[in-house]
Amino acid sequence: MDDQYDVIIIGAGPAGSVTAWHASLGGAKVLLLEKDRDIGYPVRCAEGVGAAGLQSIVDPDSRWIANKIKGVDLISPHLKTIHILNEDFGFVLNRKIFDNFLAEKAAKAGAEVLTKAYAESLCFGENGRVNGVVFSHFGRRLSLRAKIVVGADGVESRVGRWAGIRTQLKMKDIETCVQYTMSNIDVKPDVCEFHFSRERSPGGYIWIFPKGDGIANVGIGISGEYARYKSPLRYLEKFVQEHFPKGSVLTTAVGGVPVSVTNRQIVKDGFMLVGDAAHQANPISGGGIVPAMVAGKLAGKVAAEAVQAGDVSQSFLEKYEKQWYRAEGRTQKIMYRLKEAVYKLTDDDLNKTADAVLSLPEEKRTMVSVFKKALFNRPTLILEALKVFKTSITEVFDPLS
Numbered sequence: 001m002d003d004q005y006d007v008i009i010i011g012a013g014p015a016g017s018v019t020a021w022h023a024s025l026g027g028a029k030v031l032l033l034e035k036d037r038d039i040g041y042p043v044r045c046a047e048g049v050g051a052a053g054l055q056s057i058v059d060p061d062s063r064w065i066a067n068k069i070k071g072v073d074l075i076s077p078h079l080k081t082i083h084i085l086n087e088d089f090g091f092v093l094n095r096k097i098f099d100n101f102l103a104e105k106a107a108k109a110g111a112e113v114l115t116k117a118y119a120e121s122l123c124f125g126e127n128g129r130v131n132g133v134v135f136s137h138f139g140r141r142l143s144l145r146a147k148i149v150v151g152a153d154g155v156e157s158r159v160g161r162w163a164g165i166r167t168q169l170k171m172k173d174i175e176t177c178v179q180y181t182m183s184n185i186d187v188k189p190d191v192c193e194f195h196f197s198r199e200r201s202p203g204g205y206i207w208i209f210p211k212g213d214g215i216a217n218v219g220i221g222i223s224g225e226y227a228r229y230k231s232p233l234r235y236l237e238k239f240v241q242e243h244f245p246k247g248s249v250l251t252t253a254v255g256g257v258p259v260s261v262t263n264r265q266i267v268k269d270g271f272m273l274v275g276d277a278a279h280q281a282n283p284i285s286g287g288g289i290v291p292a293m294v295a296g297k298l299a300g301k302v303a304a305e306a307v308q309a310g311d312v313s314q315s316f317l318e319k320y321e322k323q324w325y326r327a328e329g330r331t332q333k334i335m336y337r338l339k340e341a342v343y344k345l346t347d348d349d350l351n352k353t354a355d356a357v358l359s360l361p362e363e364k365r366t367m368v369s370v371f372k373k374a375l376f377n378r379p380t381l382i383l384e385a386l387k388v389f390k391t392s393i394t395e396v397f398d399p400l401s
């Protein structure tokens with residue numbers, strides 16, 4: 001380890017590793033710090049990704065693809081199923097191996113990667129400019145300098161606040177999640193299920209993502225607004241009792257997902273935020289893996305360019321912010337408005353939507369038709385949705401991305 005780096009990245013999730021990978025490819029001297037012993041573990045994720053989004057960053061690899069998904073079932077409160085078939089829908093990953101693979105990519109591109117390295121605070125130079133990181137590593141407290149520090153420390157991010165950026169989220173913009181990885185359950189092997197009901201999963205949904213061999217991630221995310229009245233665990237327990245009474249729980253994960261728009265500020269002099277730390281996940285599905293990688297790629301490239309130009313000022317780094325907005329941020333704003341409308345629907349509205357979609361011929365039952373029927377009284381939103389559907393790789397109607 002040296003005393004001075006071009007870029008130090010805090011957090012080796014998909015956002016941090018992809019930032020490190022692309023900053024290194026751009027010629028920067030990079031250090032990636034991860035607080036946990038293992039990169040990618042513990043897993044707090046249902047591990048679903050849309051195919052197009054994933055492939056925009058990496059080629060799928062059998063080492064970390066647990067399952068290929070060929071369709072989704074959307075299930076209404078009155079238990080009617082809309083099946084949407086798409087051979088290339090997406091994948092269920094093995095995130096432990098996937099996250100490790102991304103960090104390996106960063107290392108192969110030249111980044112130094114350090115685990116059990118817990119960032120404790122930032123260092124500041126002239127004019128309050130961020131210029132380093134203090135972290136602990138096996139009982140030692142180290143302080144290293146960097147031209148740029150990147151906060152990629154996930155949904156519970158503190159690094160942004162350390163840098164003086166407001167990152168608080170409203171309760172309604174945090175999805176509170178609990179998930180079991182279950183075995184010995186009877187699920188369709190290549191279909192992801194999404195159960196929608198205001199009563200059984202207010203402001204969110206219950207998911208079943210199959211991993212093969214009778215194993216699946218079964219979880220729930222509800223809006224933080226409702227979690228204070230009844231814990232998501234209670235909803236999940238009831239669901240599991242009803243659907244999988246003979247299943248066993250191999251792993252339990254709890255966690256939050258930011259379902260907002262991107263944080264108002266994501267760069268400062270010598271500082272950048274990426275991934276969940278920057279609130280870049282898809283506000284409808286809560287999918288944050290692909291957006292974190294898309295942002296990481298942009299941030300890594302811009303960081304390397306800034307180092308090369310000898311200009312790590314906020315105005316230079318805003319290039320990343322602008323590129324993110326063009327690539328995904330603009331779309332995310334529309335998706336946020338869609339979320340606000342869709343999650344207000346009552347169970348009766350959802351049932352009517354399902355009945356209306358099911359009255360269409362099978363080949364016309366698409367994600368677009370579902371949104372059109374659900375938002376039939378909000379025509380401007382439908383138009384916006386159609387626009388973003390055409391332009392984004394974080395497919396708005398692909399609930400996996």
Ligand SMILES: Cc1cc2nc3c(=O)[nH]c(=O)nc-3n(C[C@H](O)[C@H](O)[C@H](O)COP(=O)(O)OP(=O)(O)OC[C@H]3O[C@@H](n4cnc5c(N)ncnc54)[C@H](O)[C@@H]3O)c2cc1C
Binds near residue numbers: 014046
């Ligand atoms: C239950 C659940 C299910 C989900 N399912 C899906 C899904 O199916 N598909 C999908 O796309 N998304 C899903 N998500 C969201 C997805 O997991 C996140 O959006 C994604 O992991 C964001 O990546 P990230 O790199 O920004 O953050 P993270 O993956 O959270 O990585 C942050 C990293 O920073 C490290 N870190 C934190 N603080 C420090 C520190 N002080 N020093 C050093 N290291 C630090 C952490 O240990 C962690 O490794 C789910 C989330 C939850 C909670």
